[in-house]
Amino acid sequence: MHVTIIGAGLGGLTLARVLHVHGIPATVYEAEDSPAARTQGGLLDIHDHNGRIALDVAGLTEEFRGLILEGREATRVLDRDGTVLFDQADDGTGNRPEVQRGELRRILLESLPTGTVCWGRKVRGVRVLGEGRHEVTFADGSTVVTSLLVGADGAWSRVRPLVSSAVPEYIGTSFVETYLFDARTRHPAAAKVVGDGAMLALAPGKGIQAHRESGGNLHTYVTLSKPQEWFAEIDFTDSAAAAARIAEEFDGWAPELTALITDGETAPVLRPLNTLPIGHRWARVPGVTLLGDAAHLSPPNGEGANLAMFDGAELGKALAARPGDVEAALAAYERELFVRNADEAAEAARDFDICFGADVPHSLVRLFTGQPQ
Numbered sequence: 001m002h003v004t005i006i007g008a009g010l011g012g013l014t015l016a017r018v019l020h021v022h023g024i025p026a027t028v029y030e031a032e033d034s035p036a037a038r039t040q041g042g043l044l045d046i047h048d049h050n051g052r053i054a055l056d057v058a059g060l061t062e063e064f065r066g067l068i069l070e071g072r073e074a075t076r077v078l079d080r081d082g083t084v085l086f087d088q089a090d091d092g093t094g095n096r097p098e099v100q101r102g103e104l105r106r107i108l109l110e111s112l113p114t115g116t117v118c119w120g121r122k123v124r125g126v127r128v129l130g131e132g133r134h135e136v137t138f139a140d141g142s143t144v145v146t147s148l149l150v151g152a153d154g155a156w157s158r159v160r161p162l163v164s165s166a167v168p169e170y171i172g173t174s175f176v177e178t179y180l181f182d183a184r185t186r187h188p189a190a191a192k193v194v195g196d197g198a199m200l201a202l203a204p205g206k207g208i209q210a211h212r213e214s215g216g217n218l219h220t221y222v223t224l225s226k227p228q229e230w231f232a233e234i235d236f237t238d239s240a241a242a243a244a245r246i247a248e249e250f251d252g253w254a255p256e257l258t259a260l261i262t263d264g265e266t267a268p269v270l271r272p273l274n275t276l277p278i279g280h281r282w283a284r285v286p287g288v289t290l291l292g293d294a295a296h297l298s299p300p301n302g303e304g305a306n307l308a309m310f311d312g313a314e315l316g317k318a319l320a321a322r323p324g325d326v327e328a329a330l331a332a333y334e335r336e337l338f339v340r341n342a343d344e345a346a347e348a349a350r351d352f353d354i355c356f357g358a359d360v361p362h363s364l365v366r367l368f369t370g371q372p373q
């Protein structure tokens with residue numbers, strides 16, 4: 001058995017690692033030119049019921065522990081005027097340790113045999129050859145033929161059309177990402193309002209969420225529920241003007257909150273949020289399957305990366321358990337994936353409503369304090 005994995009995100013790499021642990025060879029084809037081609041995004045909280053389990057299965061628990069940023073589980077919810085509505089310190093008893101996504105990806109990459117990941121290999125299309133075999137064509141015109149293909153290539157998967165006609169749809173909300181560096185020294189008011197971990201200042205249809213990352217950097221996601229045409233009118237190549245236009249939507253909010261937008265030290269990056277239908281599933285197609293966002297892209301609720309790693313670990317285990325029967329392994333993996341998908345996607349949609357619906361920030365405080373919605 002040789003497994004062809006498209007995409008070196010956390011899901012694809014976890015699969016490659018679990019296969020390696022079981023002595024099954026795999027090649028990962030990744031569109032980006034190198035591991036350093038782009039920054040890998042911010043902090044991820046890793047959950048006991050999925051991400052942690054995946055890292056255990058991958059044999060990387062010790063390496064993972066070494067990445068945990070102490071104190072970052074602190075959480076606070078603010079009203080738009082800066083009033084603190086909920087404030088929970090990180091007393092070391094939490095169960096969702098925070099790590100930098102790039103560091104997590106690094107330990108996965110370092111755990112694989114040299115040459116497992118082929119960088120700069122963007123998949124352009126896949127052709128069905130029959131009997132479970134597929135021909136993958138890359139942007140440079142080269143091809144590979146495989147009898148076991150896994151689409152771990154994220155939201156806009158090139159593998160997904162082999163099994164499903166579903167395409168992600170915009171959910172009416174976008175994030176705009178900004179960074180403030182070395183905040184305690186250079187942006188003390190913003191550092192104070194964010195605190196030691198995560199800060200969420202939310203109102204219906206808009207919000208400012210920030211996280212204190214390693215090095216005391218503040219990573220902010222501004223949330224705005226607006227049509228894509230509205231964002232299209234903003235010139236994001238003019239950073240100052242774009243930041244000012246976004247900040248205008250927060251007129252009257254506490255200045256230490258809007259400073260997270262207007263004092264941003266990197267060009268603001270627009271991230272439209274798209275999802276696949278809740279409960280996305282497909283009929284078994286020989287020789288191919290999906291994992292992670294390619295299979296179940298959902299509104300961000302802190303589970304997506306955890307689930308992608310869990311999928312990778314589950315698929316690796318299923319293949320290792322049935323080395324002579326790939327189809328039985330894929331069927332067993334997908335059976336559980338679809339149940340998990342439906343539950344998790346529905347929960348993500350509920351969480352999204354709690355964070356950005358009509359009763360926020362009070363709905364969010366209720367969530368954190370365990371009160372009924």
Ligand SMILES: Cc1cc2nc3c(=O)[nH]c(=O)nc-3n(C[C@H](O)[C@H](O)[C@H](O)COP(=O)(O)OP(=O)(O)OC[C@H]3O[C@@H](n4cnc5c(N)ncnc54)[C@H](O)[C@@H]3O)c2cc1C
Nearest residue numbers: 007009010011031123153154292293302303304305306308
């Ligand atoms: C703004 C934002 C914040 C988020 N925050 C969190 C969070 O705090 N916690 C959490 O758990 N989740 C979070 N998520 C969700 C999480 O990022 C995703 O669910 C997770 O990254 C999915 O992992 P993946 O491996 O399936 O896909 P990806 O991480 O998207 O990896 C896919 C890989 O495939 C490669 N690729 C794509 N197309 C091709 C191609 N044609 N050929 C070859 N390679 C290709 C890509 O370059 C990439 O490396 C967030 C998402 C967003 C948008």
